Amino acid sequence: MNLNAKAVEAMDIKLNGQVALVTGASSGIGAGVAEALAAAGAAVVVNYHSQAEPAQALVHRITDAGGRAIAAGADVGDEGEVERVFAQALDAFGRLDILVANSGLQRDAAFADMTLQQWNEVLQTNLTGQFLCARAAVRQFRRQGVCEGLSRAAGKIIHMSSVHEVIPWAGHVNYAASKGGVNLLMRSLAQEVAAERIRVNAIAPGAIATAINSEVVDDPQRREELLKLIPYGRVGEVEDVARAALWLASDASDYVVGTTLFIDGGMCLYPAFRDNG
Numbered sequence: 001m002n003l004n005a006k007a008v009e010a011m012d013i014k015l016n017g018q019v020a021l022v023t024g025a026s027s028g029i030g031a032g033v034a035e036a037l038a039a040a041g042a043a044v045v046v047n048y049h050s051q052a053e054p055a056q057a058l059v060h061r062i063t064d065a066g067g068r069a070i071a072a073g074a075d076v077g078d079e080g081e082v083e084r085v086f087a088q089a090l091d092a093f094g095r096l097d098i099l100v101a102n103s104g105l106q107r108d109a110a111f112a113d114m115t116l117q118q119w120n121e122v123l124q125t126n127l128t129g130q131f132l133c134a135r136a137a138v139r140q141f142r143r144q145g146v147c148e149g150l151s152r153a154a155g156k157i158i159h160m161s162s163v164h165e166v167i168p169w170a171g172h173v174n175y176a177a178s179k180g181g182v183n184l185l186m187r188s189l190a191q192e193v194a195a196e197r198i199r200v201n202a203i204a205p206g207a208i209a210t211a212i213n214s215e216v217v218d219d220p221q222r223r224e225e226l227l228k229l230i231p232y233g234r235v236g237e238v239e240d241v242a243r244a245a246l247w248l249a250s251d252a253s254d255y256v257v258g259t260t261l262f263i264d265g266g267m268c269l270y271p272a273f274r275d276n277g
């Protein structure tokens with residue numbers, strides 16, 4: 001395995017016996033999170049949308065290292081497909097303890113040029129997809145209740161949000177609206193189910209080097225511009241997010257409920273004001 005195995009070992013977090021479903025796990029942050037959860041001992045359902053091959057390759061990496069994983073295709077914006085992927089998870093591993101609702105996409109356009117299709121596509125995946133997956137997870141967590149010795153919670157949900165749940169983003173209003181929606185979806189749901197020991201939280205990454213922003217990160221000039229927005233002075237790595245997801249999924253964060261954890265190198269600190277505005 002890669003860096004994750006060592007990093008996970010150093011964190012000393014064990015998820016043995018637990019089952020995790022990670023959506024959009026064939027690439028980027030989702031793949032890193034799936035690998036980290038597997039390295040901590042969880043059985044992992046690697047959801048993918050259209051890229052079966054990298055999802056299968058990830059499953060093989062996990063099983064070759066002695067872990068348990070399956071790949072399961074589904075469009076998170078489709079109710080029937082979401083139900084099917086949860087059924088596959090139960091068939092394969094018998095229970096579910098962790099959902100990482102990670103799938104997301106961008107369809108960028110200046111506001112006046114944005115088509116309804118671009119708007120709908122982003123909302124369907126980034127917000128409706130999070131709703132459908134979280135709802136299926138809550139229903140399953142309720143059926144199971146708290147399983148003593150496995151986890152102090154009946155289940156954990158981690159929504160993948162973005163710094164753009166708080167930072168307005170011209171040219172990306174569909175994306176920012178979807179992530180703003182994720183914030184109140186997450187907090188309202190957390191409030192509703194906390195008494196049942198279901199923990200719901202979110203992660204808001206800043207700029208993490210993945211396919212979603214490769215056009216910016218791989219272009220030296222645009223990368224330079226991007227770095228001006230990051231006080232910590234580097235673009236984030238998938239592992240930065242994977243470690244946080246692992247912690248949020250574990251009992252180490254048992255009293256963390258309804259919180260968004262920003263992993264952004266300080267991007268939300270209004271860096272333009274560093275020199276007194």
Ligand code: NAD
Binds near residue numbers: 023030207
């Ligand atoms: P990515 O493009 O590598 O990953 C997105 C994943 O979502 C892909 O695997 C894709 O197949 C999947 N997906 C898209 N539509 C889907 C659908 N309908 N059903 C199921 N899966 C679908 O990019 P990433 O950076 O790894 O993004 C992961 C999440 O992190 C997204 O929600 C994104 O908004 C969020 N995020 C990323 C960054 C960043 O800088 N990379 C910053 C903030 C938030």
